[in-house]
Amino acid sequence: GNGLMKGRRGLIMGLANDKSIAWGIAKALADQGAELAFSYQGEALKRRVEPLAAQLGSDLIAECDVSNEASIDGLFDAIRQRWDSIDFIVHAIGFSDKDQLRGRYADTTRDNFMMTMDISVYSFTAVARRAAAMMNPGGSMLTLTYYGAERVMPHYNVMGVAKAALEASVRYLAEDLGKDGIRVNAISAGPIKTLAASGIGDFRYILKWNELNSPLRRNVSQDEVGKSALYLLSDLGSGVTGETHHVDSGYHIVGMKAVDAPDI
């Protein structure tokens, strides 16, 4: 890289393994000289995240369960011990009971609805507030969303409702924090095979459908999400806030795909 992120420090949340979207983003940022911190959910993930962080030259890793306020405070305490300011955050976290990521949305339980909203929506706001307190003008925040927020997708169910709320919270946060020169955006990624995605019913079919019906006639990779994240988190995106940017091979613009063979 040519140092687009040189001298910039940021926190990556949601790294589980080398298939995570957070990994694609972290690599793109580190390649441009960013200094990274990582949070991991629970001790079990520590032994996965530690070597990945080390690969990108980082030993600043801390536990954080975003459903717990004290745990989020603990993460920011750990960061503040090393850094007095932060330039960007990446929130690549979502969760729902996988038994409810199949079948009917109408059958979502109250408990799972609340848990899904808490972990997948409120956590970004909770983290944004703490990060903003350490950010200078020019700071940038990013979360990950999916087209199931805008249109009904099979099996996405309560997660689609949560992503719609997440996208709305990106707009409200962009207004609140814009006064301080801080930008807030979302990337709406096309389907990518990750740990979280494997919990969604018929995910392989969704992948195939996107491949066949998107304008680019293929799926996107974690690294492609990483490149677009770099744009939004760096000075290249300095005029962009409150945006949900699709990185999905163009799938979201399609009403009905043209038949590739001209005579049918």
Ligand code: NAD
């Ligand atoms: P992933 O399984 O690699 O990452 C999900 C992360 O969420 C994990 O690191 C997990 O530890 C973390 N997490 C869950 N509950 C948590 C909690 N209580 N506290 C802290 N962390 C918690 O999967 P991914 O696909 O890379 O997911 C990253 C983001 O991208 C999610 O928001 C997901 O909804 C979104 N997204 C994924 C796709 C896709 O097809 N994979 C498409 C669009 C958007």
